[in-house]
Amino acid sequence: MSDIEIMKGNEALAEAAIRAGCRAYFGYPITPQSEILEYLADEGRRRGMIVLQAESEVASINMVYGAAGAGARVMTSSSSPGVSLMMEGISYIASAELPCLLVNVSRGGPGLGTIQPSQGDYFQAVKGGGHGDYRLIVLAPSSVQEMADFVYRAFDLADKYRAPVMILADGALGQMMEKVRFPDYDPAEHVVPKPWATTGKTPDRARNIITSLHIETEQMEQINIRLQDKYRLIAERETRWEEVQTADAEWLIVAYGLAARIAHRAVDLVRARGIRAGLLRPITLFPYPSKPLAALAGRVRGMLTVEMNAGQMVEDVRLAVNGRVPVSFYGRMGGIIPSPDEVVSALQKMVAQDVLTETEAN
Amino acid sequence: MEPTSTAHPAPDMEVVYKRPDTLLDTRMHYCPGCGHGVVHRVLMEVVQELDIQQETIGVAPVGCSVFAYNYLDIDMQEAAHGRASAVATAIKRIHPSKYVFSYQGDGDLAAIGTAETIHTCNRGENILFLFINNGIYGMTGGQMAPTTLLGMKSTTSPTGRTVETSGYPLKIADLVAMLPGVVYVSRHSVHTPNAVRQLKKAMIRSFQYQKEGRGTCFLEVVSNCPSNWKMTPVESNAWLEEHMFPLYPPGEIKAPK
Ligand SMILES: Cc1ncc(C[n+]2csc(CCOP(=O)(O)OP(=O)(O)O)c2C)c(N)n1
Ligand code: SF4
Numbered sequence: 001m002s003d004i005e006i007m008k009g010n011e012a013l014a015e016a017a018i019r020a021g022c023r024a025y026f027g028y029p030i031t032p033q034s035e036i037l038e039y040l041a042d043e044g045r046r047r048g049m050i051v052l053q054a055e056s057e058v059a060s061i062n063m064v065y066g067a068a069g070a071g072a073r074v075m076t077s078s079s080s081p082g083v084s085l086m087m088e089g090i091s092y093i094a095s096a097e098l099p100c101l102l103v104n105v106s107r108g109g110p111g112l113g114t115i116q117p118s119q120g121d122y123f124q125a126v127k128g129g130g131h132g133d134y135r136l137i138v139l140a141p142s143s144v145q146e147m148a149d150f151v152y153r154a155f156d157l158a159d160k161y162r163a164p165v166m167i168l169a170d171g172a173l174g175q176m177m178e179k180v181r182f183p184d185y186d187p188a189e190h191v192v193p194k195p196w197a198t199t200g201k202t203p204d205r206a207r208n209i210i211t212s213l214h215i216e217t218e219q220m221e222q223i224n225i226r227l228q229d230k231y232r233l234i235a236e237r238e239t240r241w242e243e244v245q246t247a248d249a250e251w252l253i254v255a256y257g258l259a260a261r262i263a264h265r266a267v268d269l270v271r272a273r274g275i276r277a278g279l280l281r282p283i284t285l286f287p288y289p290s291k292p293l294a295a296l297a298g299r300v301r302g303m304l305t306v307e308m309n310a311g312q313m314v315e316d317v318r319l320a321v322n323g324r325v326p327v328s329f330y331g332r333m334g335g336i337i338p339s340p341d342e343v344v345s346a347l348q349k350m351v352a353q354d355v356l357t358e359t360e361a362n
Numbered sequence: 363m364e365p366t367s368t369a370h371p372a373p374d375m376e377v378v379y380k381r382p383d384t385l386l387d388t389r390m391h392y393c394p395g396c397g398h399g400v401v402h403r404v405l406m407e408v409v410q411e412l413d414i415q416q417e418t419i420g421v422a423p424v425g426c427s428v429f430a431y432n433y434l435d436i437d438m439q440e441a442a443h444g445r446a447s448a449v450a451t452a453i454k455r456i457h458p459s460k461y462v463f464s465y466q467g468d469g470d471l472a473a474i475g476t477a478e479t480i481h482t483c484n485r486g487e488n489i490l491f492l493f494i495n496n497g498i499y500g501m502t503g504g505q506m507a508p509t510t511l512l513g514m515k516s517t518t519s520p521t522g523r524t525v526e527t528s529g530y531p532l533k534i535a536d537l538v539a540m541l542p543g544v545v546y547v548s549r550h551s552v553h554t555p556n557a558v559r560q561l562k563k564a565m566i567r568s569f570q571y572q573k574e575g576r577g578t579c580f581l582e583v584v585s586n587c588p589s590n591w592k593m594t595p596v597e598s599n600a601w602l603e604e605h606m607f608p609l610y611p612p613g614e615i616k617a618p619k
Contacts, residue, residue: 024455050455054448055481062445062478066452069439070419074452092442198437198453200416200460209431211422211440 010035016151021187024050026063032171033105061089068098069210071197077103091130095212099158105174108335116335117171122312144178159192235287249278266343290320395595397585425467444475447482486543504590545577
């Protein structure tokens with residue numbers, strides 16, 4: 001297979017999983033991500049991967065728990081309703097500190113919703129979703145290339161921190177076809193020892209137990225403290241974002257994933273009309289790039305958050321900016337992708353508002 | 363009278379019965395007379411006698427036996443409520459040469475985890491189910507289980523289970539026996555020494571089938587819950603024979619020719 005291909009985002013992600021040395025995949029069909037299961041059931045199995053179509057997403061996520069606990073590099077993928085079903089299992093996985101890759105190629109909700117792309121699962125992915133104080137490392141690709149690239153990064157982060165990592169994409173990224181290049185990646189060079197895994201107790205060690213149960217409250221608090229320390233460390237080291245034309249920007253658009261591509265186009269369009277706009281694209285949604293946003297808050301006149309939802313990430317933008325500049329929001333819901341022109345209008349409205357308040361002040 | 367010690371028998375005494383080394387020397391949290399502890403012991407005797415401690419990986423449920431891993435000296439995972447067989451499936455797929463079992467109560471296996479139970483059996487996963495049927499939710503304080511007998515009182519069927527409100531007791535062992543992926547189904551108890559011996563034989567046989575990759579083995583243990591049945595252990599064993607056995611009779615349900 002040549003290294004440059006034209007592929008759907010879902011297929012690129014699946015191909016990258018095979019190349020990343022993912023031993024096992026457990027999943028259940030749901031649009032718009034079934035190509036991942038289909039690709040792996042064919043190509044993955046041919047190349048030695050364990051691929052099991054489970055009876056539900058509940059079973060899938062608990063199989064991920066079992067396989068990760070047994071020491072294997074393992075993943076599942078689903079779309080919004082299926083990921084909702086996985087929440088209990090994800091909380092167990094986070095608590096038992098099991099490395100694995102979770103993929104949500106999300107679609108419009110709530111409810112059964114639509115199969116069209118959406119970013120309506122930001123809160124669920126980033127703020128918990130399941131019960132208890134846990135976090136997922138969340139990576140947000142915005143191209144087919146990143147659908148593939150982030151798989152390697154996700155597995156490496158998962159192993160490094162003994163933590164579940166989620167790739168949060170959307171239906172458009174899963175379905176669109178683009179050029180993708182697969183980097184050289186030798187899984188053997190990325191093997192992290194897992195002495196804690198249940199591989200069969202040998203005489204040289206105590207038995208290994210994978211559990212999230214700590215009935216003594218003091219002990220449970222200690223586990224929580226350790227998790228929080230880990231999340232802080234991850235925030236220090238692993239926050240990633242991209243800035244486009246922010247050096248001289250007076251106006252900043254904040255958007256991730258597919259919305260960031262649209263926002264990028266909008267930045268070009270408004271610059272042609274003389275508005276100095278820039279873009280900050282969070283690549284990790286947890287940890288969130290609050291620091292660069294706070295720094296930019298000291299330089300720009302206002303920020304516009306663009307999302308394919310009712311306004312979820314905008315809360316994190318406002319937290320980061322802490323009232324220093326106005327933050328407005330533009331979003332479409334229910335599977336509708338905003339056009340660059342809509343974003344341009346939203347930004348122009350913000351600029352006009354700014355001029356108006358300035359005139360009023362004078 | 364001098365207290366007797368089993369750890370250091372007098373030189374002229376012969377040890378005829380002792381704790382298997384694979385069963386850890388800690389105090390169990392089970393109520394006096396509870397069947398869980400006996401099943402643990404039998405299981406670990408088998409693991410010791412077959413010399414498969416290094417090859418055995420277990421899955422504990424959510425239920426009274428959630429802490430099984432505190433007693434069994436083998437690698438174990440504690441699964442979410444009802445999902446033990448999904449977890450066991452994955453462990454077995456990753457380590458096909460290991461012996462894998464899931465240990466589950468009736469609420470875990472036959473209510474919240476029914477889908478996982480049926481589909482694990484239907485895939486014919488090479489694992490052993492150890493199904494402890496005490497007809498009640500022990501851990502949460504005696505609520506009705508899918509296996510609760512008609513007329514049997516529980517905190518959520520205070521005047522006795524009726525068909526009208528709760529349907530019939532679920533005979534899940536008979537149900538999974540119908541599936542072609544399942545090779546061996548047998549129902550047991552641990553309320554008499556003879557019953558314990560029968561269970562032990564069935565476990566040995568199940569591990570043999572697992573070694574040969576013949577499919578799913580499913581052992582039901584009709585057990586007691588003296589605390590929530592509100593009986594003494596002795597009374598509970600008598601009640602078990604009189605009331606549980608007519609619906610859940612011990613014996614082989616399915617076995618290879
Ligand atoms: C998702 C979820 N729902 C409910 C519970 C509460 N719960 C814990 S154990 C249990 C029932 C256990 O009964 P059984 O499986 O029969 O085992 P036993 O305690 O009788 O051995 C329930 C309902 C839980 N822990 N998780
Ligand atoms: S509550 Fe019942 S099942 Fe649980 S340990 Fe006590 S007797 Fe056993």
